[in-house]
Structures are given as structure tokens and as C-alpha cells.
Amino acid sequence: MKIYRHEIAGDRVTVRVPEDAADLREFWQWFYEARARGPIALDTETTGLDIYTPGYSLRTVQFGDAHNAWVLLYERGGWHAQYAREAIQRCRQVLIHNAAFDWLVLDEHAGIPLESLAEWTTDTRILAALIDPRQPSEAGIGTALKPLAAHWVDPAAPDTQGGLTKVFNSLGLTKETGWAGIPLTHPTYLLYAGLDVILTARLEPVLRREIRRLGVRDELVNYEHEIAAMCAHMQRAGLLVDQEYAAPLAARLAEEAERFAAVAARYGVASVGSPAQVADALVGMGERLTERTKGGALATDKTVLLPLADLDRDWQRIGARAPNPLADAVLRAKRASKWGVTYAEAFLSKASGAGRIHPAISPLAARTGRMSVTAGLHQLPSSDHVIRRAILAEPGHVVISTDFQAVEMRVLAALAKVRRMVEGFVSGGAEFDIHTYTAKLIKGERATPKDRKVFKGAGFGKVYGGGIATIAKQTGATEAEIAQAVAAYDRAFPEIKRASSRWQRQAFQNGMVFISATGRRLPLDRDRTYSVVNYACQSAARDLLGQAMLHVKAAGLLEYCRLPIHDELLASAPKREAAEIAREFEKCMTFDLYGVPIVADAEIGGRSWGSLYGADY
């Protein structure tokens, strides 16, 4: 037995690493006694983060309570692995920090189904996010184990991740290669592996107490654990990549990027990705750049370059001026590079041996509770089908996308009790369009498509908290037009401003934290409390999607789910049953929210995701 000692919050704690059968029997004895006393903290160390890539393996499994940790050398196989598996299967209360990762590692590499472990898990990361959802960059603690442990357990708690990076470097390894390359019995590696479960075990009761003190309901905590398990389920299923399509696409886009970069080089821009070089060259050509970035530099983003290239927002020629060839080349080089590198190449490089992408779905990523997804799958270009064409439904399946209709506007109407908006949503049929309704309400039956566009801008401006200048820029209308529209909008829907003031006041009285309809804590930034309207709507929409996911699971449709996308559920379903399954998805996403109907439309495509965006396959 290897034994390491450390001090946490003034207590001596012990990390034990069983080496032989007698040591493992000692572990077993501890495990039974500890399990009777309370929950067991669990963690794993692995060769990296890409759970589904070939060669990936599980190195250690750690168990612990507030004072003791046991690091089982899973990589050794035999009795070590056997004891680890047996213990995990016998756990009845498990504490894991960021459980989805360990669930999936154990599911894929230790034969322990995610469903069985999820049932018994408390995820300390979920507890932390419900207490304060802000990231460190937003003045929050964040939800990583180290800062949480430092804040709630012991300010001197070791930075096990940072500390290991140093060890990796001293061994000639990097942050990336170290996890696989460090010798299994490296003392720092084993000590830190053990400390992580001890910290998790100490974190949980403190966070639980705080959750109760703040009045966060158990229902919300349980709901988030259900959602987390469903997200892990979707991550495990993954999405199929059409490699025969993606590989030539990546090559074509790389060639295109190179071709336009060569054009830019002729104008003195060696790197199209350097805003400073682009700005210098454009100014040198006599263009007048006026927009500034937040940091004060000359801006050279799309909104600046498109007009210089005489292109509108859809990249169509305007005919207002002679296109600047450099602006045109930079735009095209950057787009081709972005699409090629971030999407096409990434699909190929991130695909598992079975040709699937397994995006990490983070159920509580945003401060509003919104989910986030890795591998760029939330940000695939929607203006065109070429990228989405590379993602496929299962063999014999088709893609089904079901999305809420104008969910944030409906949520706004419901939460702020906007009388005339509610009336519209209640009386409107399947074709109801809130922006046309608003335009007609204000302008009468003579409302034009342009009026619709202006009032759509005003509506989003209200939800986002935008000003007249920004809405004007977004919609392309003049500031005078927008000012008038916003004034008319406020007269038509006076409840929105009143709700904003009321919600800001409530937040102020609650220490600058707004409590959402579902009991979610939404901290506001002092210098932009107006964003409470957006936070309330965004987080309520997220909770409708989460509730819809619960309906989906109850209806037996979880196996078809592939991705949540804020107001949409993407699914892969057998072609023959697609119509029926699509109707089921719509049903799962239908609600009555304080008298406002929340409705969803399912679209059935072909084999590829791109088929819903114009591709013919």
C-alpha cells in the first residue's frame, strides 16, 4: 500500500493506493463502512478528454470521503479493475464533480451503464451552478473543482490540475500528452487523484447547505440531474459524420482559402487573420475606416468589409460602388478557412473510430442556464447547407428537427403578462406571426413587410435590451424610423417596461439576483440591470426545452435525440416511423405557459442535416 498524507482545512487526510490483494481487501472493508456512513465521492483519471477516440483508456478510479481517498489502479487490470467495478456498482449515493464525464468514461471503458450510475449521483457542479451560474470572467467563482474548493472548503486547497501540468512539463510532457504519458505510480499524480475526491466529498455538504439557505428547491436540483443524464445520453449516441463528403469538402475549402489569401497577399496582407494588417492595407488603399473595436483598434469585421466589397449581408452585389478587391478577398479567404478548419476538418479530426462526433453537452453552461455544446455543433452555418450536409442520421434514419415557434417572444408575453401580445398568441392559429401581428396592431392593415422587419427589430431590441442605434444598425432602418417604432411598440405593449422595472427592483432587493419562474438564480451585473428581461426570457426558454426533454424521455423518444439547440431538438429516427415520431416530438414541446400557448414545428428531412437547409440528401 502506498500512503500519502495531506492537510485540507486543518484536517490531516490520507490517500491510499492499494498495490496487492491484501491492500484491495482493506479498501473493500473501508468501502463498506464508508458506504454505510454516507455518500461516496467518485472520480476517474484517464488518458485525456476524447472518451471515444481509439487508444483511450481509464487509468485510475478514486473513491473517498471527507478524510480518506483510495486510488484504484484500474489500468493494471485484474483485481484492481475488478474491485473498482464492483465498488462502483455497489455505490448508492455517489458524489461526482462534473458527473457526465465520469459517467461516460465508466460507461464506455468499464462497462458500467450511464443509466445505472446516474440514478445515484449528486453532481457538485450542478449544485454550484444553481448557487451562482457565473463564470470566473463574469465575477463568479465558476464551476471548476479547484476554485470551488478554494472558495467553499479551504483557500489553500491545491490546484491539482495546475500542479499536474507542472509535473507533466518536468517529465518532458505537455498539458495534452501528460495525462496519458505520466507514469501510473507518480506520487503527485496519485496524491492529486485522491485529493480530488476528498475535495468533492467536502464540497457537497457545504453546497447543499448553501442551496437550502438560498431557498433553491429540491425539485430544481433533481430536474437538473435528470437533464444532465439526458445530455450525457445524447453525447454517448453522438452524431454520424459523412466522411466521404467531409474530406473533399475540407480540401476544397482549404484550396479556396489559400486562393483568396494569395489575392490578399498581393495587397500586402500576409495574414488575413490579422485585423491590424487588414486595416493598414485598406487605409493604404484610401479606404476610410471609422468603426472601432472594444479595445480601440480599427475594426475590420464583416460588417465593415461587406460594404467595402459592395456586398449586402447575404453576400449579394449591391451595385453602390466599385468593390474593394482586398476587402472581397479577405472576406472570402476567412469564410473558406472558418468553414474548412472549424467545421469540415474538425468533423474529421474529432470523429471516433466509428466515425461519430460525441459533443460534450453542458446542460448549465450559460449564466441563464442555457446549454452549450462543443465541437462547434451549435454554430454550424445555417445560411447554406454545405456544412450541415456532413452530419448524418443513422443508417435507415432521417433527421427530424423540432423547434419552438418564437419561443422567447411567447415567454416574454407570458412572464410580463403583455395583454395584447397574449391575445395575439391565444387567438393566432398555426400561421401566427408575432411580428406581422405587431406591425398590423400599430400600423393597421396597411402594414408592409418593411414594417414587419422594423417591429421585429424593436421586439428583439426589447428582449435583448438594445438601444435605438443598435437596433437601427441591425435592421438597416434609420434611427428616426426605429425611434418611432420603439415608441409605438412601448405604447402597444406597456407591460414590458413595467416588468423590467419590477424585475430589476426585485433583483436589487435580493442582492442583485433575480429569481426566475423556475427558481433559478440569475445574478445581474450592476451596470446593466436592464438585461434582466433577457435573462428571464432566455432562462425560461431553456427550462421549457428542459421540460420538453423530460417529456421526450417519458415518451420513449430519448434514443432518437441527438442535440438540443436552445429552441430546437435534433433527432435521428427510422424513416418509416418518422412522421409519427415527429408528431410525438411536437407534442412533447407543446405547453401552456400562464395562458400563452408554446408550440413547436417538426420538420422531417432526409439522411443529412443539410437536407433541412436545401441539400438534396
Add this chain to the structure above:
DNA sequence: AACTTCACG
């Protein structure tokens, strides 16, 4: 690490 840009809802 900070900044900038670009892709989405």
C-alpha cells in the same frame, strides 16, 4: 492571456 473575428440561437 488578451483581443478580434465569426459561427449560431
Add this chain to the structure above:
DNA sequence: ACGTACGTGAAGTTT
């Protein structure tokens, strides 16, 4: 006192 577009992930360049 007044007014403020919201929320993400990923990649490239510069410091």
C-alpha cells in the same frame, strides 16, 4: 442622471 442588444464555442494573431 442616463442609457446600455443577450447568451455561447472556436480559431488565429499579437503580446
